Amino acid sequence: MTRLFNDPSDFCEEARLGVVAAHPDKLMAVPGGVVRSTRCAEGSVAVVIGGGSGHYPAFSGLVGQGLAHGAAMGNLFASPSAQQVYSVAKAADNGGGVLLTFGNYAGDVLHFGQARERLIKEGIPCEIVLVTDDVSSASLEEIEKRRGIAGDLTVFKAAAAAAEAGATLAEVVAVANEANRRTRSFGVAFDGCTLPGAGDALFHVPEGRMALGLGIHGEPGISEQDVPSADTLAELLVEQLLAEIPEGIEPQGARVAPILNGLGTVKYEELFVVYRRVDELLRKAGLEIVEPDVGELVTSLDMAGVSLTLFWLDDEMERLWRAPANTPAYRKGSVVPAEAIDPVELEQALDRDIPVASEASRKLAGSTLQGLEILVETIDANAEELGRIDAVAGDGDHGIGMQCGCHAALEAAREALRRGAGAETLLSFAADAWSDRAGGTSGAIWGVILSSIGESLGDQEAFSAQRLSAGVSAAASNVMSFGKARVGDKTLVDVLVPFAETLAEHAGQGAGNAWTAAAVRAQQASEATAQLLPKVGRARPLAEKSLGTPDAGGVSLSLIIRALTPLIKACD
Amino acid sequence: MTRLFNDPSDFCEEARLGVVAAHPDKLMAVPGGVVRSTRCAEGSVAVVIGGGSGHYPAFSGLVGQGLAHGAAMGNLFASPSAQQVYSVAKAADNGGGVLLTFGNYAGDVLHFGQARERLIKEGIPCEIVLVTDDVSSASLEEIEKRRGIAGDLTVFKAAAAAAEAGATLAEVVAVANEANRRTRSFGVAFDGCTLPGAGDALFHVPEGRMALGLGIHGEPGISEQDVPSADTLAELLVEQLLAEIPEGIEPQGARVAPILNGLGTVKYEELFVVYRRVDELLRKAGLEIVEPDVGELVTSLDMAGVSLTLFWLDDEMERLWRAPANTPAYRKGSVVPAEAIDPVELEQALDRDIPVASEASRKLAGSTLQGLEILVETIDANAEELGRIDAVAGDGDHGIGMQCGCHAALEAAREALRRGAGAETLLSFAADAWSDRAGGTSGAIWGVILSSIGESLGDQEAFSAQRLSAGVSAAASNVMSFGKARVGDKTLVDVLVPFAETLAEHAGQGAGNAWTAAAVRAQQASEATAQLLPKVGRARPLAEKSLGTPDAGGVSLSLIIRALTPLIKACD
Known part of the structure; x- marks a missing residue:
């Protein structure tokens, strides 16, 4: 359960101030969320992500060199407002236009959409790419209705690496869409999380049972079974994802970046035990594994659950996936150290025109x-x-x-x-x-x-x-x-x-x-x-x-x- | 609770194989634990850490450039055997001698001590530095009896950065001792963790209550009270640590590296809410904050608890704390990419002499x-x-x-x-x-x-x-x-x-x-x-x-x- 808070209604805002206080070398607070505290190339595309709070490191923990330029942070499990998204995007804009990318949830689609209109009205080119990686949330025929879960990361990463390399907004949009097309996730849950101050969890899964395909906000799953052994779970997850390889990919010899994600209280050693078997199974299936991630990348407070994501790579996607990144919660490779932004300067830069x-x-x-x-x-x-x-x-x-x-x-x-x-x-x-x-x-x-x-x-x-x-x-x-x-x-x-x-x-x-x-x-x-x-x-x-x-x-x-x-x- | 395992008795070994599978660019398995899979400078000191499993990222997650050279990994909450420590140290040795450093627990002291004797017998210079940061585990008069908790990290980091910079074994030992002298931690717990396959938690704290000073294996605390607000907890933690500033440090204007550590199920947003207030309080006390860490750095499976560590810096310690590192779970700055070790070559290098x-x-x-x-x-x-x-x-x-x-x-x-x-x-x-x-x-x-x-x-x-x-x-x-x-x-x-x-x-x-x-x-x-x-x-x-x-x-x-x-x- 969530135990540490002051006024529960201040929880998200206080967490936002805390993550900035803990990472001043990477993040700065702006109205509605956070942006990088390091300088970006003039004219480059800004990748702005966001969604409800409670999913750390999504979204503020994924802001920094090589990954997102800003994150709009809504209330717990609630979309940020259009104003919050707009405000973060304005602060993140480097003059090259803005990609808004986020998991496919109705509230987010509405508010990011409104923010996009406002940005375009002000002359800032802006596009939207939805993440729809959760295979259990809709059928392949209605793939566009699927929700976004841990696959957020692959889309954000690919888009941001392209932006970092100087791609145009149209190119970044194409990369993000292709990364989304190549990303599939499947999750299971053992129990729900408790909101700050709440007397009970948002939902429960019966003791000893496991809900398949249950969403990160407790959206209904597709079935339920007894909690299996770690190896059996690994087999189930891999089987679900190998059953739906994105179109045009020949599995034999294909390259994948797997992400084994813990939702909150499935801890590291458990994840490693499961990953050990996932790794074996993917190799047995003839796949080449590229830079796997095992850890807590999209959580739901203290929810007990785990998801497996496969990002099916081609040469371009592999290059983007391997590119260095340096954010509070996601780091790989060695970034070229970036100059810190003077907060006063950002404030001046943010000085809005008076119509x-x-x-x-x-x-x-x-x-x-x-x-x-x-x-x-x-x-x-x-x-x-x-x-x-x-x-x-x-x-x-x-x-x-x-x-x-x-x-x-x-x-x-x-x-x-x-x-x-x-x-x-x-x-x-x-x-x-x-x-x-x-x-x-x-x-x-x-x-x-x-x-x-x-x-x-x-x-x-x-x-x-x-x-x-x-x-x-x-x-x-x-x-x-x-x-x-x-x-x-x-x-x-x-x-x-x-x-x-x-x-x-x-x-x-x-x-x-x-x-x-x-x-x-x-x-x-x-x-x-x-x-x-x-x-x-x-x-x-x-x-x-x-x-x-x-x-x-x-x-x-x-x-x-x-x-x-x-x-x-x-x-x- | 811990839900994902196969045979519970294989849990640690399977987790060890999993962490290596997830991080082949940083880790390789050797008998008894893991060592870096990247090349180290010939003749440099090897910093070998270790302890019981169940505390990830301690200890395998802290092996890599700029941090430990190897980790001996015992059973759940049990010291590695002397043979395991010896084997890891042999594999980690770069010809400059070995520092064995770990939290002060009787089993570890015994087994690392035996391993040290064996290494010395074989002509490998070896020293031991115990971490004793937990202020609640013994009085200041018996400071050498204190247990090691999240302060492990500061000692490991300082020692390893010194080794990386070419210090001799004697110098690395001096740095590690000084880092330990300058490190203090205080922890609280809300509930115990469940071992794989166990029917109940190792221990419980009554619902709504908080145990002060309770150890990471459930060692008895010093008192119990109702769970306070996040801000009140921050005040309590800071107060405990400011009441015992290491000798010779003038608090006004002093530099500290704070570590706010979650034990397993106190999640990120909660930690950030608490850290927000910790940061304010430390500044109010006239301290300068240097590169704080907020996250899960020493866990106890799914234990609910949190600890605050203060590492009191001088110029040398600040330089070592700020030095780049690149391990599975701890990364800062930008390391110079290191050459990967050919596993065959390591095996040959490990080929033991026949007496x-x-x-x-x-x-x-x-x-x-x-x-x-x-x-x-x-x-x-x-x-x-x-x-x-x-x-x-x-x-x-x-x-x-x-x-x-x-x-x-x-x-x-x-x-x-x-x-x-x-x-x-x-x-x-x-x-x-x-x-x-x-x-x-x-x-x-x-x-x-x-x-x-x-x-x-x-x-x-x-x-x-x-x-x-x-x-x-x-x-x-x-x-x-x-x-x-x-x-x-x-x-x-x-x-x-x-x-x-x-x-x-x-x-x-x-x-x-x-x-x-x-x-x-x-x-x-x-x-x-x-x-x-x-x-x-x-x-x-x-x-x-x-x-x-x-x-x-x-x-x-x-x-x-x-x-x-x-x-x-x-x-x-």
Whole structure:
């Protein structure tokens, strides 16, 4: 089980800060994930990977020379948001375009897709290659529906080695697709993992039994049997993969790179015992083995399971597979030492262009900044009380997290306004700064709220009650989609959704009136939520807490809404 | 729990073969463990590490350029035998002498010490440095009694980097001692590990509780408390280590290399969450952090636990810590690629000198070879039956393992005789070949039996009943010490001990008479053991099975003894 955490909702963000602290020579934190802290060749393609957290070394542990340029890191087993992917890709971009590559899961496909659109809109060429190596997740006829598991590594490695060698984006895409076509995996599981703070595992496999083809998030497998001996398991894994050799490959004399991957609690010696037999069987089948990997390469927290991947090589793939790499968790060969990036320089390089805004939107941006100032004052004045409320169900740091985030947002917004930003751009700067500095789910959610409203306000239009209301509705919907909470889950959503609904109902009566009515509704909802506070401590499972420190979150949202009323009235 | 194994008694040997199969570019198997498969500078010091198996990457995963030259690999949580250590050290020797360095445990101290004596006797300079980093295992006043845990790594790394840079043995010893003096660790545990085939964990910590200072083999800790938050644990670990800064180091501005080590099922993200806070605390204490390591560096199978190590650096230690390394599990910087060793060449290099033997001992060696021929015939004739017996309690491969081992032993003995060996040397060649080729505990035990008898016979003396009897007694005692089995555990010891006793009793009546009497006693014991065969399969815990496939082992020993009777009579 997962035992070591603070507030479970901060687990992923704290792990992200930890992996960067442990590997400053390789990684630096950027909003939404990590990028290399070493310099890349100007004009080279950036390979950006990512997915849910909980799978280390996927994905942050695979960032570094010879492998990925950046990793977008979502919540536990949850896709990163489009904004997170976008932000990491922007930071990783070397001027040669971006390949986004990741395992084929619906949420990832959606969010990486949105990020791609945004990058292209900004003139950064961007392509997507999905990894679909898990043979048990769909039939050969529906190969494109297969999930990505440990075969992620071969696709990332081949694509990144090609990028490192100076290939164009189109060439890197072709390499990644070909690597995916040549990669097959099959996994088994003995037991599920436990999320931080959860009372029980995500799923169980009956004691002494083994589930075949079970996914790394507990997706259903194809069958179940007794746990076999190590040798019998090796035979089963090899048999499954030799039954489906990718088209056009003659098995006799073929070269393969095998990856025997432990999911978390199948330990090294066990993996080596199994690999000993895998190695024998592959040789018996007439295959030549090239640089095998045996270890923990895609985990699922403390899940008990193992998968075998075969990467069927040709000359090009073998060269790319053998190329040196130097990341926190994956190193081979000897890389030419790369120059470290000065963090200040990266920050400057990341300094975003300010899109040209209309006079009206620049005026609105000024009012928006005032709104952020009010927000900051409100949080500062209530930080202690928010902490006290949060201490009932959380760890009492909600006030501090909010202060940290909103001050950073205000600072970024001031800078944007100084540079002539419209309302959308100003809120986008503020959103990124908030989610980056505050960390945790609460920070990410405030980033989603601000950027959703900003997108509705735009950089060209003047203020209108309709645009404001549409922005708040989008915020409510995006927060639910991001945090997977619904009304009634006792989170900030319980306040945000009725507020957005009331605002939309009354938008025809002018922003001031609509806001006043909606603020009353928000306060009622906040009080109702506060009364539902359970008396339990930090042991609540993450699923119930996926919106950070939710009860205090609803209270602070309601306080902010009320404080903003005079400003909104003045905008009318 | 440990789920993937074949015969539990073959677990370590199969894992050893697996780690070599997975890393042929770095490791090669030699009797007793592994050595680098890459060439080292002629005349450089060899750093040989080792200990029980079950702690991967300690010890085989730490062999390679910039780190250890060889690792002696004992059974699960059991010291390697003196013969294993000796054999690995011989193979690792580059002509510059050998440093044996390992964690301070009684069994290791004994066996590495014996190996050192043997190496020195053969003219290979050899020194020992114990690692004693675990602050909770003894007080500062008795610092030399402390156990070695994850701090192994800093001592190995510093010593090996010095050796790589051309230091003499005396200099490498000084570096290793100084690194040990500057290294402190403190560990906690949440639950114990399960040995392959065992029904339950070695030990348990109550659910929700944490044992402080508990050893990596379950040695008692110093206290117990509720599992704290990740940050509180970080504070506890740092506090323990800052309370005992090695003498002469001024904490303000001091440099440390921290190692946050997971024992098996505390996973990466948890370690990073904890490390994030460790990093903050060390900086707050005014320390400069140099190349931290966060991961699984010394495990105990699937034990749940974590330890923090601080390596207090000076200029020399920092340089050694930062030096490049390239091993299966530990890589930093970029090593200069090393030439691969041709395995044939290593085998030739390992070709042992034949000590000058007396005419009498060369004659005895001829008879001994005849004895081995009889042994091989006996095993070949009974292999199928032995497999059948073994299938009742084991996996039925006892006959095959014995055949494999004894044929290799016979071949090595023939070669030794051809080169003029006396009885001791001939049996020593045979012993090494048997334990190497057969693998598993059964192979190691037959190695112990042959070499014990050989040592008693010597290379100078003529045959005598007393020398033979003394050799058999030594064999019985060494096998018990190696396998930890006693009479009554239903293993080969049940046959060997009464045989040795009867032989000793009757030695005064001449070898033939004594052997005949003892053979009868052996057969009785073997039959008694066979009747006790339980009807359970492979689920018996390892502790009961520590002598391989023991029941069949007793039967085969008794068969061999009986078959040798005419030859012994002829020697009289």
